Amino acid sequence: MAVPLSQMWTVATYVLKQRLRGLKRYPLVLMLEPLFRCNLTCAGCGKIQYPAQILKKHLTLEQCLKAVDECGAPVVSIPGGEPLMYPSIGELVDALVQRRKYVYLCTNAILLKEKLEQGVFSPSKYLSFSIHMDGLREEHDEAVCRDGVYDKAVEGIKAALTRGFRVTTNTTLFDGANPLRMREFFDEMMKLGVEGMMLSPGYSYSKAPDQEHFLRRSKTHELFSRMLSNPREHWKFNQSPLFLQFLMGQRDYECTPWGNPTFNMFGWQRPCYLLQEGYAESFRDLMENTRWEQYGRKSGNEKCQDCMVHCGYEATAVDDTFSNWKGFKDTVVATLTGKL
Amino acid sequence: MTLEGWVPELSESLTLAEVIDLAFDYRGNTTVVKVDGTEAKGYIFNRSSDAPEPFIQMFDVAGNGPIKILYSEIRNIKFTGRDMAAGNSWQAWLERKEREKAEKAARLGTGPA
Ligand code: SF4
Ligand code: SF4
Numbered sequence: 001m002a003v004p005l006s007q008m009w010t011v012a013t014y015v016l017k018q019r020l021r022g023l024k025r026y027p028l029v030l031m032l033e034p035l036f037r038c039n040l041t042c043a044g045c046g047k048i049q050y051p052a053q054i055l056k057k058h059l060t061l062e063q064c065l066k067a068v069d070e071c072g073a074p075v076v077s078i079p080g081g082e083p084l085m086y087p088s089i090g091e092l093v094d095a096l097v098q099r100r101k102y103v104y105l106c107t108n109a110i111l112l113k114e115k116l117e118q119g120v121f122s123p124s125k126y127l128s129f130s131i132h133m134d135g136l137r138e139e140h141d142e143a144v145c146r147d148g149v150y151d152k153a154v155e156g157i158k159a160a161l162t163r164g165f166r167v168t169t170n171t172t173l174f175d176g177a178n179p180l181r182m183r184e185f186f187d188e189m190m191k192l193g194v195e196g197m198m199l200s201p202g203y204s205y206s207k208a209p210d211q212e213h214f215l216r217r218s219k220t221h222e223l224f225s226r227m228l229s230n231p232r233e234h235w236k237f238n239q240s241p242l243f244l245q246f247l248m249g250q251r252d253y254e255c256t257p258w259g260n261p262t263f264n265m266f267g268w269q270r271p272c273y274l275l276q277e278g279y280a281e282s283f284r285d286l287m288e289n290t291r292w293e294q295y296g297r298k299s300g301n302e303k304c305q306d307c308m309v310h311c312g313y314e315a316t317a318v319d320d321t322f323s324n325w326k327g328f329k330d331t332v333v334a335t336l337t338g339k340l
Numbered sequence: 341m342t343l344e345g346w347v348p349e350l351s352e353s354l355t356l357a358e359v360i361d362l363a364f365d366y367r368g369n370t371t372v373v374k375v376d377g378t379e380a381k382g383y384i385f386n387r388s389s390d391a392p393e394p395f396i397q398m399f400d401v402a403g404n405g406p407i408k409i410l411y412s413e414i415r416n417i418k419f420t421g422r423d424m425a426a427g428n429s430w431q432a433w434l435e436r437k438e439r440e441k442a443e444k445a446a447r448l449g450t451g452p453a
Pocket of ligand 1: 038039040041042047048080081082108132
């Protein structure tokens with residue numbers, strides 16, 4: 001079991017409360033992007049392709065906390081850009097921990113060891129470093145377009161684990177990923193001692209420039225089935241087992257774009273973490289005035305047809321766990337047995 | 341394909357609303373030419389075409405903003421800034437890496453003859 005019980009309990013009670021209130025749409029994980037600046041330039045990364053004046057800017061601490069309070073989600077994920085380059089990252093994490101938010105700080109870990117040595121963070125059950133790792137050394141360095149990053153990230157992971165921090169990994173998979181190498185990668189990460197791993201296919205959008213490297217639905221099913229069938233006992237995943245079953249083609253879900261609302265210097269992003277169709281000024285405006293019916297597979301929107309990413313579908317899987325006994329039972333069985 | 345350097349010529353088949361949509365998708369600075377003859381340079385990050393008074397929002401080249409400009413105040417938009425998304429694909433990186441490998445091999449005399 002990779003997600004600690006206290007975190008599961010917090011999420012479970014939050015979801016049940018929203019359902020009891022009869023809320024049809026509620027956020028689960030706030031994607032808070034304090035800046036777009038990064039110390040890597042991974043090819044095709046949509047987060048860093050901005051003119052210089054935008055890359056130099058960042059949200060103020062107050063703007064970040066206002067968004068957190070407005071949204072109310074129990075989990076806050078801090079992607080970027082590279083959040084360790086955000087000048088107020090220590091204060092932001094402290095304030096979130098004080099609010100008892102479960103924080104996933106998503107980092108490429110290049111600066112992690114240095115920040116830990118400077119004492120910017122303190123270990124807490126609420127804080128987890130989510131390290132960007134797209135495979136073993138060769139695959140990872142290729143994915144991030146720079147040699148030596150894998151070793152640096154491993155160094156960061158070790159430094160964080162030694163100091164008692166929670167550490168998870170997040171991995172995005174593209175076409176051409178080798179299931180056997182990925183299985184070796186899972187072994188390697190567990191050997192390092194990470195708490196759990198998170199997986200997601202890359203976003204597949206029919207008009208994306210790098211189409212041939214994005215996974216189509218059937219290919220996603222094939223890759224994830226080959227990678228995750230007969231999972232080794234020691235593998236731990238820090239995400240819903242129902243979501244992993246969805247990636248393996250064992251379940252059919254619709255996207256829940258409001259489950260992971262995104263806030264950055266432009267405002268509340270419509271409709272999801274991936275698509276930028278406009279920005280709302282307030283969280284309420286986002287929830288009430290986004291034309292949700294235009295998104296997700298059923299809508300026929302071509303941008304959504306092959307998308308199976310975690311920020312669209314993990315919230316669906318979590319909702320499935322708490323909306324019917326079968327979903328709950330399947331989650332419990334998969335969590336306890338480790339079988340997918 | 342990039343729109344970098346493009347100065348649209350508005351016509352019946354290319355409306356201002358369409359140019360605004362393209363400018364909103366563009367990952368670079370643009371120059372908004374206003375009806376009053378003044379210009380605003382910067383990054384357009386939002387547009388709302390179905391607001392009662394449709395508008396765009398931008399950060400200027402110094403990063404100040406957000407600056408709101410109504411559709412009715414805009415005459416045209418020029419794609420003057422560098423397209424930050426151009427040539428930054430994974431494919432481009434792989435090709436570059438292959439090229440570097442081949443160059444290195446050639447320097448060491450180990451490459452294909
Ligand atoms: S580390 Fe993340 S934010 Fe930075 S360039 Fe790579 S994918 Fe983009
Ligand atoms: S399916 Fe959902 S998460 Fe994916 S692009 Fe569409 S709205 Fe966004």
